[in-house]
Amino acid sequence: MAITARHARYPFLAAAREAVTEAGVELETLVANDEPAVERARERVERALLAGRVDSETPDEWRVNDELLSYPLARILVSLLDSPAAIDKYAAAEAKTAIERLKTDLDSGDELRSTPSASIDRDTLVAELDLETAIQAERDAATAMDDPAWFRVGVGTYLELASGARGDGWRLVNRELVDGTVRVEREELFRLLRTAIRRRVAEGLPFDGLDEDAGIAAELSAQLTDLRRLLSERTRVGEIDFVARELFPPCIENLLQKAEDGIELEGFEQFTLMAFLTGIGMDADEIVAFCAESSLAPAGIRYQTEYLTDDRGTQYPPPSCETLSAYGICHNEDDHWKIAGHPLAYYQERLDAADADLVDWREQAAEG
Ligand code: SF4
Numbered sequence: 001m002a003i004t005a006r007h008a009r010y011p012f013l014a015a016a017r018e019a020v021t022e023a024g025v026e027l028e029t030l031v032a033n034d035e036p037a038v039e040r041a042r043e044r045v046e047r048a049l050l051a052g053r054v055d056s057e058t059p060d061e062w063r064v065n066d067e068l069l070s071y072p073l074a075r076i077l078v079s080l081l082d083s084p085a086a087i088d089k090y091a092a093a094e095a096k097t098a099i100e101r102l103k104t105d106l107d108s109g110d111e112l113r114s115t116p117s118a119s120i121d122r123d124t125l126v127a128e129l130d131l132e133t134a135i136q137a138e139r140d141a142a143t144a145m146d147d148p149a150w151f152r153v154g155v156g157t158y159l160e161l162a163s164g165a166r167g168d169g170w171r172l173v174n175r176e177l178v179d180g181t182v183r184v185e186r187e188e189l190f191r192l193l194r195t196a197i198r199r200r201v202a203e204g205l206p207f208d209g210l211d212e213d214a215g216i217a218a219e220l221s222a223q224l225t226d227l228r229r230l231l232s233e234r235t236r237v238g239e240i241d242f243v244a245r246e247l248f249p250p251c252i253e254n255l256l257q258k259a260e261d262g263i264e265l266e267g268f269e270q271f272t273l274m275a276f277l278t279g280i281g282m283d284a285d286e287i288v289a290f291c292a293e294s295s296l297a298p299a300g301i302r303y304q305t306e307y308l309t310d311d312r313g314t315q316y317p318p319p320s321c322e323t324l325s326a327y328g329i330c331h332n333e334d335d336h337w338k339i340a341g342h343p344l345a346y347y348q349e350r351l352d353a354a355d356a357d358l359v360d361w362r363e364q365a366a367e368g
Contacts, residue, residue, distance in 0.1 A: 006119065007019045028219075031219040031220060037066040038073060040067060051267060073220075077220060094197065134153060136151065138151060147186075151185075155177065165191060250336075254329070260295075269329060272318045276318040290361065321343065
């Protein structure tokens with residue numbers, strides 16, 4: 001079986017695994033030769049941890065083979081990170097990207113049929129996830145055969161896949177139950193499939209028996225060091241809950257001003273800004289209001305804030321001063337890096353030293 005673009009776009013499918021096996025590629029050799037798939041694997045995990053998705057920022061740089069082979073390598077890297085939270089985030093990011101691709105495939109109509117080796121249809125994906133008996137489309141004369149609006153999901157499968165979904169609408173008591181199946185709309189089905197993919201990706205992770213000092217794991221030590229550094233920055237955010245823009249560190253103020261000048265922020269810049277604002281206690285509505293006069297779109301803000309805060313209250317802090325410096329975001333004005341090695345720590349220091357009559361921006365905004 002030849003490797004196709006579909007395998008690269010949906011690498012967790014059994015067919016993709018078979019294609020890798022049949023191609024006879026040795027992952028050890030790829031790593032030893034520092035093939036492009038290795039760098040793409042590192043990027044894959046970095047994107048998962050920072051942006052909650054795994055598609056490349058430079059897709060034209062990679063061949064189909066690099067893209068596909070980066071998946072098993074990324075699984076090794078994420079196993080070596082030895083962090084359940086990282087595995088969680090990684091699997092969620094693979095699932096999110098896959099569902100976005102599925103939506104694109106379903107929307108692409110004729111284009112889809114002309115490039116069948118790159119795209120997938122819903123039935124195939126459902127079958128690949130071993131859900132074909134549990135999920136059935138409702139097909140009637142009024143519904144387009146290719147794009148049904150409603151589906152029936154076996155109640156056991158529904159309960160399993162909807163278990164982490166937020167909102168009363170997902171509770172079984174609020175659902176229409178027919179013959180042991182739950183009716184779900186098309187968009188809801190995407191949500192359930194996302195969970196199924198997330199579980200498929202997480203299956204078998206972390207790999208057992210990887211010895212960091214030997215073999216493929218040892219060869220990946222540079223990539224691992226990079227990813228560990230990112231992860232170490234994902235510590236618990238302190239208890240800051242005060243918004244005083246006049247005390248923001250220069251890196252954050254510069255990003256805000258750039259956005260207010262109408263300039264689009266790069267992905268990493270936006271991540272840094274959102275992580276800082278959530279890190280000082282702001283919720284999505286507050287950030288949308290705070291950034292109303294900027295190039296930041298409310299939908300993007302909402303998505304990113306949701307991603308940055310998980311159900312357990314853990315948050316991604318903004319990157320450290322060292323990382324921001326490496327990305328050219330920090331200019332270490334007045335050598336204040338000496339005060340604190342992290343934008344949140346620096347802000348906390350300034351808050352501690354501020355006058356008692358400092359007013360939270362949220363109070364001012366509420367007073368109009
Ligand atoms: S030293 Fe840290 S807090 Fe100060 S501008 Fe640079 S990144 Fe921001």
